[in-house]
Amino acid sequence: ISLLDLALGMPKAELHIHIEGSLEPELAFALAQRNGVALPFADVDALRRAYDFEDLQSFLDLYYACAAVLRTEADFHDLMLAYLRRAAADGVVHAEVFFDPQTHTPRGVPFATVLAGLESGAEAARKESGISTRLIPNFLRHLSEEEGFAALAEMAPFIDRIHGFGLDSSERGHPPSKFERLFARCRALGKPVVAHAGEEGPPAYIVEALDLLKVARIDHGVRAVEDAALMARLARERMPLTVCPLSNVRLCVFKDMREHTLPALLKQGLCATINCDDPAYFGGYMGDNIRALQAAFDFDASVWYRLARNSFEASFVDAAQRAAWV
Ligand code: HPA
Ligand code: ZN
Numbered sequence: 001i002s003l004l005d006l007a008l009g010m011p012k013a014e015l016h017i018h019i020e021g022s023l024e025p026e027l028a029f030a031l032a033q034r035n036g037v038a039l040p041f042a043d044v045d046a047l048r049r050a051y052d053f054e055d056l057q058s059f060l061d062l063y064y065a066c067a068a069v070l071r072t073e074a075d076f077h078d079l080m081l082a083y084l085r086r087a088a089a090d091g092v093v094h095a096e097v098f099f100d101p102q103t104h105t106p107r108g109v110p111f112a113t114v115l116a117g118l119e120s121g122a123e124a125a126r127k128e129s130g131i132s133t134r135l136i137p138n139f140l141r142h143l144s145e146e147e148g149f150a151a152l153a154e155m156a157p158f159i160d161r162i163h164g165f166g167l168d169s170s171e172r173g174h175p176p177s178k179f180e181r182l183f184a185r186c187r188a189l190g191k192p193v194v195a196h197a198g199e200e201g202p203p204a205y206i207v208e209a210l211d212l213l214k215v216a217r218i219d220h221g222v223r224a225v226e227d228a229a230l231m232a233r234l235a236r237e238r239m240p241l242t243v244c245p246l247s248n249v250r251l252c253v254f255k256d257m258r259e260h261t262l263p264a265l266l267k268q269g270l271c272a273t274i275n276c277d278d279p280a281y282f283g284g285y286m287g288d289n290i291r292a293l294q295a296a297f298d299f300d301a302s303v304w305y306r307l308a309r310n311s312f313e314a315s316f317v318d319a320a321q322r323a324a325w326v
Contacts, residue, residue, distance in 0.1 A: 015275055081124050221243070
């Protein structure tokens, strides 16, 4: 068995996947037709040609435009089931899935509809492959604190069906400190919180996410390598980083996969994990990330085992479930 097949077949968790970012062009056009919604592209090929990003914002503009085709419970079911089938095929046995309520509720799609569709898609996938799922709504950081509190109020009746809260969207100019009070409220509800930090933003944003938001994981965090004291702290605290290699290359965080800082993070003892972020837009799923890393770095088996163990250690499953996997 090759190292690549070993890595692909190894049971693992995926902890950083935006379900709206798994909307493939074919499904986007099918849903646009089903719902009578227009997409600003002539066809699947024209949309795919637009997947040429220079930074995070240029991606987000397209990601939010395409999300407009998601309207019904069935749409969210289909989206979730399609992603989880792809994940299971790459050895993912557990996925903690992000979604963006504030992208849907202002368009008149109730939170209850989004949640019910994602849950039923997850249940269908569980019956097929056994894959388990947790749902983590993200707050959009380009919106205000007040809008974040309004989104949280809308989710409150469903709190038992939510497994944590996150923070995503445009990082630069929207530091974690903007959401200190909102995240305190989320933690008071008994939920773990996570935040995107140090993707495009500076290492100081990672420090804010730790100290002010009191996150259980950092999403991305690859710019931590610019701050030696922060690196030492992340290693000491075993603070997980959900790293997304293909995403970072597609959004020009790194010019080339060979410049990616994942090997440095691992070498310094950080709990780094690998994830697909927005697989429809960034060149693929867990397996595609594994193939790209192996081509760039030729990791040995111990690295792949380490990454898989880190993914379970960083997950929100209980200790008994974790022990069954590790
Ligand atoms: N970064 C920030 N926000 C996002 C991303 C990302 O990679 N994907 C979807 N929303
Ligand atoms: Zn992300």
